[in-house]
Amino acid sequence: xxxxxxxxxxxxxxxxxxxxxxxxxxxxxxxxxxxxxxxxxxxxxxxxxxxxxxxxxxxxxxxxxxxxxxxxxxxxxxxxxxxxxxxxxxxxxxxxxxxxxxxxxxxxxxxxxxxxxxxxxxxxxxxxxxxxxxxxxxxxxxxxxxxxxxxxxxxxxxxxxxxxxxxxxxxxxxxxxxxxxxxxxxxxxxxxxxxxxxxxxxxxxxxxxxxxxxxxxxxxxxxxxxxxxxxxxxxxxxxxxxxxxxxxxxxxxxxxxxxxxxxxxxxxxxxxxxxxxxxxxxxxxxxxxxxxxxxxxxxxxxxxxxxxxxxxxxxxxxxxxxxxxxxxxxxxxxx
Amino acid sequence: xxxxxxxxxxxxxxxxxxxxxxxxxxxxxxxxxxxxxxxxxxxxxxxxxxxxxxxxxxxxxxxxxxxxxxxxxxxxxxxxxxxxxxxxxxxxxxxxxxxxxxxxxxxxxxxxxxxxxxxxxxxxxxxxxxxxxxxxxxxxxxxxxxxxxxxxxxxxxxxxxxxxxxxxxxxxxxxxxxxxxxxxxxxxxxxxxxxxxxxxxxxxxxxxxxxxxxxxxxxxxxxxxxxxxxxxxxxxxxxxxxxxxxxxxxxxxxxxxxxxxxxxxxxxxxxxxxxxxxxxxxxxxxxxxxxxxxxxxxxxxxxxxxxxxxxxxxxxxxxxxxxxxxxxxxxxxxxxxxxxxxxxxxxxxxxxxxxxxxxxxxxxxxxxxxxxxxxxxxxxxxxxxxxxxxxxxxxxxxxxxxxxxxxxxxxxxxxxxxxxxxxxxxxxxxxxxxxxxxxxxxxxxxxxxxxxxxxxxxxxxxxxxxxxxxxxxxxxxxxxxxxxxxxxxxxxxxxxxxxxxxxxxxxxxxxxxxxxxxxxxxxxxxxxxxxxxxxxxxxxxx
Ligand SMILES: Cc1cc2nc3c(=O)[nH]c(=O)nc-3n(C[C@H](O)[C@H](O)[C@H](O)COP(=O)(O)OP(=O)(O)OC[C@H]3O[C@@H](n4cnc5c(N)ncnc54)[C@H](O)[C@@H]3O)c2cc1C
Ligand SMILES: Cc1ncc(C[n+]2csc(CCOP(=O)(O)OP(=O)(O)O)c2C)c(N)n1
Ligand code: SF4
Ligand code: SF4
Ligand SMILES: [Mg+2]
Numbered sequence: 001x002x003x004x005x006x007x008x009x010x011x012x013x014x015x016x017x018x019x020x021x022x023x024x025x026x027x028x029x030x031x032x033x034x035x036x037x038x039x040x041x042x043x044x045x046x047x048x049x050x051x052x053x054x055x056x057x058x059x060x061x062x063x064x065x066x067x068x069x070x071x072x073x074x075x076x077x078x079x080x081x082x083x084x085x086x087x088x089x090x091x092x093x094x095x096x097x098x099x100x101x102x103x104x105x106x107x108x109x110x111x112x113x114x115x116x117x118x119x120x121x122x123x124x125x126x127x128x129x130x131x132x133x134x135x136x137x138x139x140x141x142x143x144x145x146x147x148x149x150x151x152x153x154x155x156x157x158x159x160x161x162x163x164x165x166x167x168x169x170x171x172x173x174x175x176x177x178x179x180x181x182x183x184x185x186x187x188x189x190x191x192x193x194x195x196x197x198x199x200x201x202x203x204x205x206x207x208x209x210x211x212x213x214x215x216x217x218x219x220x221x222x223x224x225x226x227x228x229x230x231x232x233x234x235x236x237x238x239x240x241x242x243x244x245x246x247x248x249x250x251x252x253x254x255x256x257x258x259x260x261x262x263x264x265x266x267x268x269x270x271x272x273x274x275x276x277x278x279x280x281x282x283x284x285x286x287x288x289x290x291x292x293x294x295x296x297x298x299x300x301x302x303x304x305x306x307x308x309x310x311x312x313x314x315x316x317x318x319x320x321x322x323x324x325x326x327x328x329x330x331x332x333x334x335x
Numbered sequence: 336x337x338x339x340x341x342x343x344x345x346x347x348x349x350x351x352x353x354x355x356x357x358x359x360x361x362x363x364x365x366x367x368x369x370x371x372x373x374x375x376x377x378x379x380x381x382x383x384x385x386x387x388x389x390x391x392x393x394x395x396x397x398x399x400x401x402x403x404x405x406x407x408x409x410x411x412x413x414x415x416x417x418x419x420x421x422x423x424x425x426x427x428x429x430x431x432x433x434x435x436x437x438x439x440x441x442x443x444x445x446x447x448x449x450x451x452x453x454x455x456x457x458x459x460x461x462x463x464x465x466x467x468x469x470x471x472x473x474x475x476x477x478x479x480x481x482x483x484x485x486x487x488x489x490x491x492x493x494x495x496x497x498x499x500x501x502x503x504x505x506x507x508x509x510x511x512x513x514x515x516x517x518x519x520x521x522x523x524x525x526x527x528x529x530x531x532x533x534x535x536x537x538x539x540x541x542x543x544x545x546x547x548x549x550x551x552x553x554x555x556x557x558x559x560x561x562x563x564x565x566x567x568x569x570x571x572x573x574x575x576x577x578x579x580x581x582x583x584x585x586x587x588x589x590x591x592x593x594x595x596x597x598x599x600x601x602x603x604x605x606x607x608x609x610x611x612x613x614x615x616x617x618x619x620x621x622x623x624x625x626x627x628x629x630x631x632x633x634x635x636x637x638x639x640x641x642x643x644x645x646x647x648x649x650x651x652x653x654x655x656x657x658x659x660x661x662x663x664x665x666x667x668x669x670x671x672x673x674x675x676x677x678x679x680x681x682x683x684x685x686x687x688x689x690x691x692x693x694x695x696x697x698x699x700x701x702x703x704x705x706x707x708x709x710x711x712x713x714x715x716x717x718x719x720x721x722x723x724x725x726x727x728x729x730x731x732x733x734x735x736x737x738x739x740x741x742x743x744x745x746x747x748x749x750x751x752x753x754x755x756x757x758x759x760x761x762x763x764x765x766x767x768x769x770x771x772x773x774x775x776x777x778x779x780x781x782x783x784x785x786x787x788x789x790x791x792x793x794x795x796x797x798x799x800x801x802x803x804x805x806x807x808x809x810x811x812x813x814x815x816x817x818x819x820x821x822x823x824x825x826x827x828x829x830x831x832x833x834x835x836x837x838x839x840x841x842x843x844x845x846x847x848x849x850x851x852x853x854x855x856x857x858x859x860x861x862x863x864x865x866x867x868x869x870x871x872x873x874x875x876x877x
Binding site: 014015016017018019020026027029030032036038039040041042043044045046047048049051052054077082085086087089217243247250251252253254255258284 | 343346348349350351352353354355356359391392439777778779816825826827828829831832833834835836837838841842844845851853854856857858859860862863864866
């Protein structure tokens with residue numbers, strides 16, 4: 001990891017800031033003059049993880065580039081809640097394109113900057129999981145394969161939330177959505193093959209791939225900062241709980257992101273040129289039920305007759321992640 | 336704007352700040368200060384979290400000044416207080432309680448080392464208050480009264496100030512230079528101390544000195560006796576006189592084999608003193624270790640030093656050079672019952688440590704007083720039945736500790752101050768307690784408690800050197816920083832960071848935060864992610 005937890009300062013670096021730490025050890029979000037790239041007045045739901053994750057990431061990128069950056073944004077909540085014409089919450093040069101072509105638009109901007117001799121202006125593409133793992137996937141893969149100088153950030157809320165919570169290829173097994181009803185012998189989303197885009201990005205052997213959640217701010221900021229120090233295609237996949245789509249309490253957004261990581265269901269790691277370099281170790285391991293139970297989209301797994309079979313299969317997914325990505329302290333890869 | 340352009344490109348870019356999303360809210364977060372359990376448990380009413388906050392940043396003088404707002408004796412407290420704060424500390428449920436007492440001692444010692452003095456009172460009320468007894472309770476009252484601008488005179492029967500802190504608690508737990516330094520600092524406020532001045536009759540003394548009010552804190556000094564049939568030659572003495580004589584020229588002559596009768600802290604202190612004088616102490620107590628009133632850590636330290644203890648035994652008779660004890664057995668209610676089994680033990684003397692009674696003779700003839708079970712009854716304002724005479728410490732019904740005495744002194748001083756102005760003192764209502772369930776402990780680092788060094792066993796058995804050492808700067812700082820800051824903002828920036836709507840305004844170091852209700856949607860993330868429980872959700876009035 002590129003950041004060192006400072007021990008015994010009451011909270012170390014787990015909290016956003018800490019009055020006992022030097023400024024350099026505090027997060028960008030702790031600064032009084034952070035850029036607030038996504039400003040107040042946006043129309044995201046109460047407790048929206050995507051709005052939070054986007055501000056975390058873009059503020060860090062703004063700090064890393066000293067404000068010399070442009071962002072292209074796919075259609076999705078992040079675009080719709082931030083920019084109803086003619087108002088916008090964005091305090092950066094920002095362009096909305098289409099649902100599926102953001103990576104290509106960002107590639108174009110990067111090329112234009114190069115032509116204009118402004119290669120110091122960095123380019124970010126951002127979109128939801130639908131825009132990234134489904135409809136925008138072709139453009140994204142092309143951007144990777146060409147190693148275009150773009151950081152692509154996917155805000156994964158595990159569904160098409162903007163249009164009313166439909167299933168995406170990032171929707172987890174057993175989750176109820178508008179298109180995966182909780183009926184039949186295997187209620188909710190199917191236990192499919194899975195489509196974990198960070199792994200696919202790694203398969204392109206691009207310079208940098210990382211995952212993060214809104215529950216580990218210092219880790220997220222360190223990854224964005226690192227990504228901005230590299231040229232070429234980079235990909236960061238951030239888990240952003242969605243109270244509306246997940247059926248969770250608005251105050252539980254960060255807790256759920258934390259539990260996704262602590263159960264092993266969402267592996268937090270980074271990779272360079274196709275090889276995993278580090279993993280954020282699980283600190284207080286918990287069974288998957290802890291993550292699932294507070295969410296109404298998984299309510300059908302509990303109740304009087306818990307669906308032990310599905311729960312066991314989800315736990316097996318978590319165990320597999322723990323093994324595969326080395327998520328336990330002893331086994332973890334720590335750079 | 337050209338008429339040929341499509342509408343969607345004709346408007347200037349507007350800011351979403353025009354959209355006041357605060358109108359969505361049904362609940363609002365508000366910053367609160369909750370009462371940390373440590374503060375709640377402190378008998379002296381210290382704002383522990385408050386002074387630890389300053390110690391955490393290495394500002395020890397500010398920490399000491401915050402501490403002494405409530406308790407003028409931190410170096411003493413840091414040695415003899417039984418720290419109920421630590422039993423209540425929330426961190427105890429995480430790993431181990433914060434070493435509050437050891438940080439307190441560090442601050443107290445630091446103040447002595449650096450010569451920090453109390454700020455002098457800025458006004459004079461023209462009122463005169465008599466304090467009877469220079470034990471912890473009297474000293475605390477004198478300190479607070481002086482700071483409130485009153486003229487204070489302490490009249491003390493003994494040759495030195497300190498009360499049981501000097502004539503009870505042994506040197507190896509409380510070195511006398513520490514006691515002297517903290518007493519002197521109170522006197523430096525302008526408090527008059529008259530030693531060797533026993534108040535025989537309080538009404539006479541009040542009149543003689545034209546005092547407007549009095550605070551009595553004469554303690555409990557008369558050793559309780561038990562009837563033990565004894566041969567003339569047997570030496571039977573009480574524990575308090577033994578400990579008192581340790582402060583004089585003549586050390587007590589108790590012989591080699593000394594039997595101490597009782598199971599309280601006083602029994603332990605006498606036995607450990609005897610050990611240090613070269614004797615062989617044996618404690619005889621009628622119940623079991625877990626039923627003994629002495630604190631277990633004190634029993635443990637005594638055992639380590641070689642003090643012998645005979646549990647479940649009563650002394651039946653004392654002969655020449657020996658005693659006869661009867662073995663006891665606990666009944667189902669836990670009371671000791673005689674078994675008829677006897678044993679003879681070698682004993683050159685017997686020291687009775689069976690508790691103390693209060694000498695109330697100075698109150699003879701005072702009208703309106705209520706005496707119950709040998710103690711003076713006081714109201715919630717610490718005033719006795721005689722208007723203008725207040726009392727506290729061991730002489731009133733309460734737990735008998737230095738810290739309780741200090742707390743009484745403070746409380747009485749505030750009520751005396753109000754009474755002198757013909758007003759009543761109403762303490763501010765207490766905040767709700769910041770229980771463990773209010774915390775989000777995810778954010779705290781694992782950090783084991785720092786253990787204070789102990790003197791080596793040989794010196795503990797043969798000298799009166801202090802047994803427990805103090806922390807040094809680095810580990811005191813570490814220990815202070817283990818505090819979770821329960822219920823009180825410690826400026827971790829979490830609320831400022833986790834708000835998806837930027838609705839938290841950071842006011843800068845020491846100024847905390849403020850909500851911007853124009854944009855706060857009331858999601859409650861700040862409340863859930865505040866580590867210390869300093870934010871509360873309140874229903875919005877509609
Ligand atoms: C051996 C022993 C060990 C103890 N250890 C601890 C401990 O580790 N921690 C703890 O918290 N508590 C301890 N205690 C209890 C603690 O010492 C007392 O609760 C505390 O000192 C009571 O304070 P006080 O001010 O009420 O009375 P005291 O400390 O007893 O002081 C009363 C003072 O009043 C004076 N006085 C009495 N009558 C008159 C008079 N008529 N005129 C003028 N002056 C008078 C006395 O000389 C004395 O100086 C211990 C007690 C004993 C006996
Ligand atoms: C080509 C096309 N198909 C469908 C839509 C409708 N649409 C807009 S946003 C969206 C879903 C967005 O989901 P995701 O990318 O996961 O973002 P989220 O809203 O969940 O953040 C859809 C289906 C569209 N705008 N364009
Ligand atoms: S639907 Fe979900 S992602 Fe969209 S604004 Fe609401 S909480 Fe955020
Ligand atoms: S953690 Fe700190 S504030 Fe909380 S109870 Fe312990 S000492 Fe007091
Ligand atoms: Mg989505």
